[in-house]
Amino acid sequence: MKQLVFRSTVSSYGTDRYGNRRYGITIPSKLREKGEELYGKEVVVIVILPDDEE
16 A cells, blocks of 8 residues: 655645536645556545644
């Protein structure tokens, strides 16, 4: 199992063909190479909200 930790923002990516809203997480550009390894793969996402963003 590989682990990659970074800080990002959840963004709206419009809707799918059924009208359901879609969301995505942007991987920072400094992690581009590692992000390419993730493309198309199933991942486990754990969300932790920082104390300064409640």
